[in-house]
Amino acid sequence: MLAAIIMLFAAVLPAALATPALPSSALASQAVRSALAPTVVGAKASNTAAAARAQGVNRAATSALPRSTGRSVVVHSTAYNSTPGQTDSSPYITATGTRVRSGVVALSRDLLGRFPYGTRITIEDLSGRYSNLLRGRVFVVEDTMHPRIGNTVDVWMGSLGEAMAWGARTVRITALQ
Template identity: 55%
Template sequence: MVSKLNRWTFGVLFGIAGLACATPALPASSVASDAVRQAMVVTPPPAPVVQRAAAPAARPQPTAQAQAAQARAAAVAQAQRPQAQPAPAAPVAALTARGRSAIVRATAYNSLAGQTDSTPFITATGTRTRPGVVALSRDMLRLFPYGTRITIEDLSGRYNNLLRGRTFIVEDTMAARKTGSLDIWMSTRSQAINFGARQVRITALR
C-alpha cells in the first residue's frame, strides 16, 4: 500500500515537472506576419537641414549732416560747370528782313543802369555792349528780328559821315513804352547827348 502510494506521488510530481519544462507556446500567426511586415518597411532617411544664409545687415542711413554735405558738394559741382551763354537769335530769323526798310526815331544810349537795367553791359540777347550794337523797340523787332544787320541813314544828313559805310546789328531792345524807335549804343554819355534824337532810315542788308 505504501509502495503504491509512493509511486503515485512520484508520478504526480514528475507530471508537474514535465509541464514546467514543456516548450513554450508559439505566438499567433497574425502577430508574426505583422512583425515581418514592419521589418520590411524602409524608413526614409531624414531630410537634410538647409542652412540659410544670414540676411545682409542693413546699410546705415546717412545722417542729416552727411546729406547736407552731399547737397553742398552737388551744388558746388553744378556751379563749377561752364554755363552756356545765351546765343543771339538765329541768323535764319533775320533772313526774312533782308532788303526791308523803315523810317524810325533814332536816339543813343550808354551802358548805365539808369538807361538800361541792372546789367547795363549785357544786351537782351546775352552779348556784350560794343560799337555797332543797336536796340530796337519791340514793335520794330517784328520786322527786324535779333541778329539782323542793318545800315542807318540820317535823314537830316548831319551824321551821315559817321554812319555811312557802317554795319549795325540788332542785339538789344528798348523799354516797352517805346514804339517805332532805334537806340544806338555809344561808349560815352557825351556822344549820346551830341547825337540827340533824329529821323533815320534803317535798311536790312541783303
C-alpha cells in the same frame, strides 16, 4: 580760423595780381623791324606793311556793302550808353546776352518782328545832321528797348557825351542780306 584765411589770401593774392611777363624791348623792337623791313620781289623792293595796307584798301574798294533785302523803315533814333539810368540792372549785357560794343543797336519791340535779333542793318540819317559814325557802317540788332517806346532805334555809344551829341533824329534803317 581767421588767421589761416588771412595767411592764405596773403600767399595767393600777390600771384593773382602779378602782371604777365612781357617780351623784352629788344625782342619787341626786332619784331617791329622785321615786320616793316622791305622785302625784295623780283627787281624791286616793297614794304610789306605798305603792301598789306594797299591790298586791304583794294579789297575794301572792290567789296561793297551787302545788298539790302528791301526791308526798310523810317524811324526815330536816339543813342544810349552803359549807365544804369539808361539801361536795366545789367548795363553791359544786351537782351541777346552779348556785351555792348560799337555797332550794337536796340530796337523798339514793335520793330523786332521786321528786324529780329541778329539782323544786320544800315542806318541813313534823314535829319540833315549827317554823322560820320554812319558812313559805311553795318549795325547789328542785339538789344531791345522798354515796351512803352515804339518805332525807335537806339544806337549804343561808348560815352554819355557821344550819346548826347547824337541826340534825337530821324533815320531810315535797312536790313542787309
